[in-house]
Amino acid sequence: MSRPALSTMTATLVSVIQLTTIALLYILVDWYIDHAEVSALDALPVEARSAWVSINNGEIPDPKALAALAPLYPQLEEATEASPVEGVLGFGFLLIVFTSVIGVVLAHRIAAPLTRLTAAAEKIGQGDFQVTVEPGATKEVEALAITINSMASELLALETRLKFNTRAVAHELRTPLTVLQGNLQGMTDGVIAPTEKQLRALLLQTQGMSRLVDQLNTLSLAGTTNFVTATTKTDLALHVSETVSLFQASTGGAADFQTHLQPAPATIDPDRFRQALLALLENARKYAGGYGPIEVLTGLDEAGHSYITIRDKGPGLPDDVQHASFDMFWRSETPNGRGLGGSGLGLTVVKAIAEAHNARFEVGNNGEGGSYATIVF
Numbered sequence: 001m002s003r004p005a006l007s008t009m010t011a012t013l014v015s016v017i018q019l020t021t022i023a024l025l026y027i028l029v030d031w032y033i034d035h036a037e038v039s040a041l042d043a044l045p046v047e048a049r050s051a052w053v054s055i056n057n058g059e060i061p062d063p064k065a066l067a068a069l070a071p072l073y074p075q076l077e078e079a080t081e082a083s084p085v086e087g088v089l090g091f092g093f094l095l096i097v098f099t100s101v102i103g104v105v106l107a108h109r110i111a112a113p114l115t116r117l118t119a120a121a122e123k124i125g126q127g128d129f130q131v132t133v134e135p136g137a138t139k140e141v142e143a144l145a146i147t148i149n150s151m152a153s154e155l156l157a158l159e160t161r162l163k164f165n166t167r168a169v170a171h172e173l174r175t176p177l178t179v180l181q182g183n184l185q186g187m188t189d190g191v192i193a194p195t196e197k198q199l200r201a202l203l204l205q206t207q208g209m210s211r212l213v214d215q216l217n218t219l220s221l222a223g224t225t226n227f228v229t230a231t232t233k234t235d236l237a238l239h240v241s242e243t244v245s246l247f248q249a250s251t252g253g254a255a256d257f258q259t260h261l262q263p264a265p266a267t268i269d270p271d272r273f274r275q276a277l278l279a280l281l282e283n284a285r286k287y288a289g290g291y292g293p294i295e296v297l298t299g300l301d302e303a304g305h306s307y308i309t310i311r312d313k314g315p316g317l318p319d320d321v322q323h324a325s326f327d328m329f330w331r332s333e334t335p336n337g338r339g340l341g342g343s344g345l346g347l348t349v350v351k352a353i354a355e356a357h358n359a360r361f362e363v364g365n366n367g368e369g370g371s372y373a374t375i376v377f
Contacts, residue, residue, distance in 0.1 A: 010110075129153075231269050232269075233267045236273075264377075287312075
């Protein structure tokens with residue numbers, strides 16, 4: 001149901017009140033004039049009254065009756081002339097009071113939703129996001145109520161997400177910190193010998209925490225003006241070729257990466273693009289490196305959009321978690337059976353970087369087995 005605008009409702013109410021006032025004033029004053037004339041005639045003697053009636057009917061009154069009316073005529077004329085003025089003043093004042101009361105009641109009805117909106121805004125300001133405001137009778141109030149309800153829902157979701165992420169960060173850091181603290185305490189007490197192997201294991205723990213902090217910092221910048229800065233138009237194939245070669249060399253050939261690179265012009269931030277590509281390569285290596293070659297492709301799709309795709313022959317993603325894989329700290333249930341873990345932020349970071357480039361990030365399963373990850377610019 002369409003609601004009227006506040007200006008339309010206000011103008012309509014004012015017009016209705018004015019027309020009602022004028023109509024009532026006309027009816028009441030007309031009645032009062034007739035009533036005043038009748039009352040004045042009733043106060044006259046019988047002969048004077050008959051003379052007045054004869055004159056009003058266009059007849060010649062009886063001389064005696066006319067003589068009785070003559071001395072009373074000025075008083076009668078004064079009463080009939082004063083009655084309209086008295087009626088207008090008296091009934092006008094009463095109608096002003098009456099319509100003012102109506103106006104106050106209607107104004108209160110119109111302003112009541114604004115009071116509820118103010119109370120809801122105060123609750124939101126105090127941190128209570130579980131508020132719902134009923135829409136008012138006008139478009140403006142309805143739009144404001146919908147906006148406040150939407151804002152409260154978004155803030156509630158954000159608060160829930162923030163609490164979850166805080167707990168997740170604490171959980172992610174608790175294990176490596178416990179390992180570091182226990183081992184360092186053992187070395188300090190002389191219980192554990194500070195061997196090179198032991199120190200390298202501790203260094204690995206710190207590197208894992210460092211990666212987690214870097215990823216969290218990246219996500220904290222997502223959506224800001226400082227996230228993607230130095231953009232340049234380039235060919236994705238050039239960056240992919242260089243990055244894949246360096247990544248494969250750094251892993252010591254632990255995974256077989258095969259590139260199929262076609263020209264793919266795009267405007268990117270090279271550093272952010274490399275960060276996203278490395279995350280995808282590491283993800284593919286970790287979960288599908290032992291299942292066969294991992295293909296890296298660039299080119300143009302049917303719509304002429306540049307893309308990069310990483311395709312593996314691993315176990316793939318279960319259908320019910322393909323979208324959940326974008327959630328922060330989400331991990332697969334180790335489909336390869338190797339129990340490999342991670343921060344659960346890799347694909348979240350990639351999605352944030354893709355969106356910062358106005359690109360689309362997709363993951364899914366190949367028809368012939370394995371999974372894919374694609375960024376379309």
